[in-house]
Amino acid sequence: MSATILRVCQALLLLASFALWQVLTASGVLPPFFFGEPLKVLEKIWQWFASGEIFPHLGITLLETLLAFLFGTALGLGVGLWLGLNRLAATLADPYIKAMNAMPRVILAPIFAVWFGLGVWSKVALGVTLVFFMVFFNVFQGVREVSPVVLANARMLGAGRRHLLRHIYLPSAMSWVFSSLHTSVGMAFVGAVVGEYLGSAKGVGYLILQAEGSFDINTVFAGILVLTAFALALDALVSLAEQRLMVWQPRHEA
Amino acid sequence: MTSMMSSLKSAAAAINLSKITCTFASLAKPVARPGDRPGVGAGDYTAVCEASLTVARGEFVSVVGPTGCGKSTLLNIAAGLIAPTAGEVTVFGTPLKGINRHAGYLFQSDALLPWMSAVDNVIVGLIFRGIRRADALERGHQWLARVGLSGHGHKYPHQLSGGMKKRLSPAQVLINDPDILLMDEPFSALDIQTRQLMENELLDLWSADRKSVLFITHDLEEAISLSDRVVVLSAGPETRPIGEFAITLPRPRDVAEVRMTPGFLELHKQIWDILKAEVQKGYRQGLAA
Ligand SMILES: Nc1ncnc2c1ncn2[C@@H]1O[C@H](COP(=O)(O)OP(=O)(O)OP(=O)(O)O)[C@@H](O)[C@H]1O
Numbered sequence: 347m348s349a350t351i352l353r354v355c356q357a358l359l360l361l362a363s364f365a366l367w368q369v370l371t372a373s374g375v376l377p378p379f380f381f382g383e384p385l386k387v388l389e390k391i392w393q394w395f396a397s398g399e400i401f402p403h404l405g406i407t408l409l410e411t412l413l414a415f416l417f418g419t420a421l422g423l424g425v426g427l428w429l430g431l432n433r434l435a436a437t438l439a440d441p442y443i444k445a446m447n448a449m450p451r452v453i454l455a456p457i458f459a460v461w462f463g464l465g466v467w468s469k470v471a472l473g474v475t476l477v478f479f480m481v482f483f484n485v486f487q488g489v490r491e492v493s494p495v496v497l498a499n500a501r502m503l504g505a506g507r508r509h510l511l512r513h514i515y516l517p518s519a520m521s522w523v524f525s526s527l528h529t530s531v532g533m534a535f536v537g538a539v540v541g542e543y544l545g546s547a548k549g550v551g552y553l554i555l556q557a558e559g560s561f562d563i564n565t566v567f568a569g570i571l572v573l574t575a576f577a578l579a580l581d582a583l584v585s586l587a588e589q590r591l592m593v594w595q596p597r598h599e600a
Numbered sequence: 601m602t603s604m605m606s607s608l609k610s611a612a613a614a615i616n617l618s619k620i621t622c623t624f625a626s627l628a629k630p631v632a633r634p635g636d637r638p639g640v641g642a643g644d645y646t647a648v649c650e651a652s653l654t655v656a657r658g659e660f661v662s663v664v665g666p667t668g669c670g671k672s673t674l675l676n677i678a679a680g681l682i683a684p685t686a687g688e689v690t691v692f693g694t695p696l697k698g699i700n701r702h703a704g705y706l707f708q709s710d711a712l713l714p715w716m717s718a719v720d721n722v723i724v725g726l727i728f729r730g731i732r733r734a735d736a737l738e739r740g741h742q743w744l745a746r747v748g749l750s751g752h753g754h755k756y757p758h759q760l761s762g763g764m765k766k767r768l769s770p771a772q773v774l775i776n777d778p779d780i781l782l783m784d785e786p787f788s789a790l791d792i793q794t795r796q797l798m799e800n801e802l803l804d805l806w807s808a809d810r811k812s813v814l815f816i817t818h819d820l821e822e823a824i825s826l827s828d829r830v831v832v833l834s835a836g837p838e839t840r841p842i843g844e845f846a847i848t849l850p851r852p853r854d855v856a857e858v859r860m861t862p863g864f865l866e867l868h869k870q871i872w873d874i875l876k877a878e879v880q881k882g883y884r885q886g887l888a889a
């Protein structure tokens with residue numbers, strides 16, 4: 347099947363599912379009170395964008411996602427490199443890392459709300475805890491899996507400790523970070539939205555929470571659709587960045 | 601008098617390995633057997649035992665031996681990448697501690713930095729030595745041209761063919777102008793034409809500034825056609841040199857032509873007589889393991 351036909355079919359599938367949803371709710375097979383009405387959902391989205399009402403909320407959610415991603419990645423990179431290169435520290439920290447990773451970290455949201463207030467920073471903190479472990483484990487692995495021959499070669503070519511860090515360990519770790527970039531950006535987004543949902547005064551998660559409070563199911567669906575589209579756009583951006591930065595890696599395209 | 605002479609001579613040698621033993625500790629701990637050597641745990645593998653080897657200044661020495669006998673291990677010890685369990689390594693008369701700073705090492709397997717372009721790979725040694733990138737790049741491009749890769753400098757290793765990568769590695773090592781060259785089967789993956797071309801290139805380079813070379817190969821013909829001296833190692837474990845042959849064939853040599861000379865054939869027969877038994881022993885051990 348050619349790419350255009352595939353795209354058309356995918357669009358048709360989307361249209362068909364909306365049509366089915368519309369038919370089922372309009373005919374009363376599914377109660378509109380619980381399942382919403384697609385036309386009204388789309389109308390709501392249109393109204394949000396036309397009036398510009400949605401933009402401050404989207405901006406806040408994006409800001410939280412970005413900050414959580416940046417801080418989480420930086421922290422994961424730093425700690426991952428440090429523990430990856432320091433066997434004693436790694437062995438010492440091992441049970442704690444495992445425990446913190448096993449903990450369902452979304453549950454920390456109320457604590458962060460108490461510590462950092464209901465503003466941006468409590469959401470960033472939640473996102474950071476999600477992104478950090480993702481990046482940390484990848485960097486840790488990346489440092490451990492540097493090819494011993496490449497490492498020996500660099501040492502024979504005269505690399506000191508700082509050269510090894512800069513020219514061997516960091517690039518190797520970065521390749522692992524990039525391989526998990528899609529997941530970690532997604533994690534940052536989840537952190538932001540869940541944080542907003544659990545308590546905030548702004549953001550798309552907050553819009554959904556409010557609509558839910560007044561049983562406005564159409565607005566809830568509108569929020570979900572906007573978030574989904576937003577997540578897809580972020581993912582496309584990540585793919586673009588990946589292509590730019592990872593030229594040295596052989597492409598294993600599907 | 602003679603002993604003083606010889607100790608002076610070995611002190612001046614580029615590399616002197618004396619009574620080197622190298623034991624690899626096993627990860628698994630099998631039961632101890634009677635007759636295990638004291639100090640060597642059960643299941644430990646003594647790859648090299650009391651091996652002595654000298655490379656004089658400006659000398660080209662080849663080491664041949666059956667596969668898995670410990671050739672790379674000996675080279676790694678000379679490079680300072682692994683410390684011997686027992687024995688002493690001196691480089692230009694000084695005991696070796698840590699990495700051998702006089703040596704350039706051509707690895708048996710692919711050792712290029714995959715995240716650097718070809719030219720960056722070539723100049724990375726200069727960058728480590730604190731040379732300015734602009735200056736380094738100029739020399740890098742000269743070296744790329746020398747190994748027949750000009751115009752490929754921007755490519756990453758995965759975009760180069762196997763043969764191109766094999767040509768890039770010498771440029772990466774030689775740009776640093778090391779006094780000693782350690783080479784671990786550098787041409788073994790090449791086709792015969794490219795191989796002879798690069799062997800001749802190596803001889804040209806060597807005769808120009810007489811680096812001291814320790815060259816590992818399992819190809820006896822290659823060893824004879826390149827070297828001043830060929831050292832034969834026994835099959836592992838507890839490998840040690842069991843034969844040494846001075847190669848007195850006249851230089852300059854062409855590696856393809858020298859193989860036809862009667863002198864070459866005579867040497868080949870002599871060395872092969874010893875090597876053959878070891879190769880068969882190594883092969884049988886491989887089957888038994
Ligand atoms: N790090 C290690 N740990 C345990 N055993 C090792 C280690 N490195 C090498 N050996 C063993 O030491 C022996 C010699 O290995 P080495 O790589 O030196 O062989 P080689 O002569 O270079 O072989 P080849 O010609 O195939 O390259 C082998 O039996 C190998 O299994």
Ligand SMILES: [Mg+2]
Nearest residue numbers: 671672708784
């Ligand atoms: Mg080897």
